[in-house]
Amino acid sequence: MSTSNLTIRPVIKSDMDVYAKVFIRAYNQAPWNYHWQSEDAMKYLHEYTSAPGFKGFSLYDNDVFAGAILAHTKTWWNGPQLYIDEFFIDPDLQKKGYGKHLVSHTEQYALEHGLGTITLMTHKFMPAMKFYTDINYMQAPPFVILFKQLT
Numbered sequence: 001m002s003t004s005n006l007t008i009r010p011v012i013k014s015d016m017d018v019y020a021k022v023f024i025r026a027y028n029q030a031p032w033n034y035h036w037q038s039e040d041a042m043k044y045l046h047e048y049t050s051a052p053g054f055k056g057f058s059l060y061d062n063d064v065f066a067g068a069i070l071a072h073t074k075t076w077w078n079g080p081q082l083y084i085d086e087f088f089i090d091p092d093l094q095k096k097g098y099g100k101h102l103v104s105h106t107e108q109y110a111l112e113h114g115l116g117t118i119t120l121m122t123h124k125f126m127p128a129m130k131f132y133t134d135i136n137y138m139q140a141p142p143f144v145i146l147f148k149q150l151t
Contacts, residue, residue: 006098008105011056011068013049016042018065019058026067026088031126045070048085055082055109059089059102066090066098069106073115082110084120100135121145 067089
């Protein structure tokens with residue numbers, strides 16, 4: 001990966017179909033094995049882009065969409081923070097440095113805008129966990145996210 005070919009642009013609603021296609025490819029295969037349909041993925045991503053405080057960054061390599069971070073700013077007791085809601089890289093481009101490049105841009109954005117913390121959630125037993133710990137993100141014990149499947 002040559003970083004000279006990479007550009008980061010704001011996420012824009014008119015490119016939502018491009019984002020959704022890569023999002024679906026990223027999550028509908030191993031290790032996630034989800035079952036996203038196009039209409040649901042578009043609606044899901046649109047919910048983030050329409051939210052107050054939305055910040056989004058899309059990564060392109062030679063004008064080919066490679067991935068995105070969808071986030072929002074929020075108030076916290078120790079100052080404003082950036083919360084990453086979604087982060088996905090095209091499966092064919094993973095493990096090539098694209099994700100690190102996009103996270104680095106996001107961290108720089110946060111610093112420049114007085115956002116003292118970046119927070120996110122990931123699955124502890126998926127490869128994403130290693131990615132985040134390798135770039136110095138920490139677990140926040142004793143916090144844990146719980147859920148209950150109702151159907």
